[in-house]
Amino acid sequence: MLLKDFYSVESSREEDGKCITHLKINKNHRLYNGHFPNRPVTPGVILMQLFKEDAERRIGKSLQLKNANNIKFMAVVDPEIHNELFLEYHFEDNSQEIRLKGIAKTNEGISLKINAIYKLI
């Protein structure tokens, strides 16, 4: 995990090939001191990282982001309001790369859409 104590995995399952993971974000994490002072916003790059780490846990291997396209941050993730996050995604593993496509949701709707390719390292 890149950020220590940033989140906990509440549940993780798979339904018809779709990975569904429920995460709880630590709204008191020190990153929010800087992003931004008096206005905590979960950085988009950190939301992206959640998918990589979740896929790593599922396959038991390390990944490195190679490229990503058309990532859309649809709504601000304010940790004071949206500390529950749900990742929903599919991935294909061709033994050299992982292709992942998915969304992150809060209780208020979709906050992120992601398409990414990771290499196995």
Next chain:
Amino acid sequence: MSMKQSLLKEPILEIERILELIPQKPPFVMVDRLLKYTENTGKTGFVIPMDNILVEDGVFSEPGLIEHMAQSMSLWRGYQGFLSGLDKPKTGFIGSIKSVEIFELPKAGSTLTTNVEILQEFKNVTSVGARTEDESGKLLATSEMKTVTVG
């Protein structure tokens, strides 16, 4: 005079001054110098601290590199605001990433140099292209993203 001529008399290397130009604050600061500024381009740099929050096992992570590219844009924007008389930077964040490619992750302690180019501006949304190199000139990452300023 060329439009591409830097409007900076000299590089801004003092972190205190950089922190006045970007909305991000420690421990989430991923840029530490402004080397060039023109009307639609900028050149920034970052010496990756060993204890940076986005360093893992001595390597600057993918979120670190992407955030560095976004904050390079933020710094360009902040200097533009300074030139137009703003006393503090506007808050802004990534709205979308059209594409990002990561070729190699740099080690903590190394120096990044990033060229940003403003591709389009419409209201509070700016499209920007960024290219990040290490000190030997090796290309580490490129991206094209839209940032949103919220004042």
